[in-house]
Amino acid sequence: MVQVVFSESAAGSLKMALSLDGCIGGATAVAFLGGEPSPAERLAAQRRAEEQERRARAAAVPMEGSPADVLAFPLALSVGPLEEDAPGPRRLEALTTLCAHWPEGPRQAAGSLAGAQKNLAELLRRVRAGEPVRVWQGPEPDEVCGLFWLAWQLQNAGLADAAVERATLPEYEVREDGTVVEYAGWGEVSPYDWGRMAARVRPVPGPVLRMWGHRWAALCRENAPLRAVVNGQLRSVPEDFYDFLLLREIARQPETFREAEVIGQVLGRYRPGIGDGWLAGRMENFIRRGLLEPITAPEPGRPAYARTLRKK
Template sequence: MVEVVFEDSAAGSLRQALVGRYKVAEAGIVLYFREEGEDPLSPEEEAQLRAAERRRQQEEAQRQRQGWAESLPLPGQLGDILVFPLAHSVGEITEEGIGPQREAALRKVMGVYPFLAAEVAETLLARGRASHKALLDRAGQGEAVRVWTGPGPDDACGLAWLAHTLRPLGLEKVSVTQVVLPDFWERPDGTVIRWNSWGEMEPWMWGRLAQTGRRLPANLLRGLAGTWQDLQKENAPLRAVVNGRLMSVPEDWYDPFLRREIAARPAEFSAAQVVGTVLGKYQLGIGDGELTCRLEAMVQGGELQQVTYPGPRDPSYHCRLRKTPGVW
């Protein structure tokens, strides 16, 4: 069986799950970073801080041991993992396969890291293309496909794109099982966990959650493939999940969330804080690249003014912005 995921971080966790290897964090060096202008800690306060951090590390190590002890095996080999980190929710999608449109979209999304954008985009494209070839070869030979999807638009687009990609093989002939990221999970101790994507999944949970997978009927796959064809015809700059439905949206779709957080800040503010707040507070299932592009568009449109600039190896949102007087 081949295992399909749509982000590199998910593939990393899944690799650990397949090989069954894990490294439990042990208590080690505890570092404390003092903010500029903050009074130094007293020896007693520093000792208390270190002791609390060691306890936290020990508790986390115990949690990991218990997780692996209670885990269910997930059969497979590392070569079974096919990753498509192609950001299909962004950019043009009229092309078949993985071509220049995906390269342009990835370069745009990764542009938030200017010093790495070209290299990372090429790496992601290479992984996607290798996985694409393996998917067609192995599914064409009758091997089952298991796809792991979360609530984000890249996963929703990825599933529809996958169905469209498999269509030439005959959707009645292929076996596709979908495992949906659960809304929540309750641990034996009563702790409730909520994940935003498979990239956050603990390695020992994959085998257990694999039991929740459901095989997708040919007619459902056909409908998903049709959805992708409709989206291709619309070829919007962005796609989002709205009320559970994947649809084309304008490129400023996420702007209201940014504006809400900008409005709550003083005239001059940190772009990084705005991006981080929107990602954490609203759980939109997108990355920092899309939000940073929209902040840059607001600067270009005159809504915001750039006050400081990032260092040569900093993300582009490591800067300060100012609200344009009369606009806010």
């Protein structure tokens, strides 16, 4: 069975899940916030983390398949133009823009596109050979876009009647210790949890798959700069759709502030379903409009938004 995901982090986690055989594991790292812990506190925390790891591994539900079945399409389809039948130069342009704040951004963008192009050819080959497809879809705009895009790709290739099933990400989970875990996307799921979550898999009827393909075609005709999930529906939206969240966080800052702090607060507090690349681009827009000005530059190797800004 072909396993489709829409981010590299989800692909890595799922590949580990498909490799679980009782021997996967390693050093367990523990991070501390605040002051430096004592040796006893560090040891106790390490032991708790190792016990949690052991329990998670013991409770993992085995999955059928191999890591080679995982095909990732990290195309960030919620942003940028939709003018190509298959991922090409225009999609590379969108990916490069999203990665522009990192020194290695252009290389990463090119790698993501090349991997997706290769995986699309492999997906169509295996579906034509009669293999079923399982799509792991969460609430993030990129994952919903990916689902509709995949349906359109199958339809466009004459494979609208392919055997497709969908695994949806739960909104939240309550663990035995009372902790509530919320997931924004499949990239946040532990390798030990995929097998259990596979119980949420449901087949996709052919008419539904074709409906999703038609919806993607409609979004392509609209060709907006951005797509977002609004009231549970994927919609074309203007490029300033998320600006109010940034402006709200900027208003809470002093006259000078760290740009990364604002972007991190928006991602952590609101979980908008968009990544740091898009938000960094909108901050650049504020600078061009004269709302903000940089007063420091990022250190070598750091993202462009690792700097201090001043309100104007």
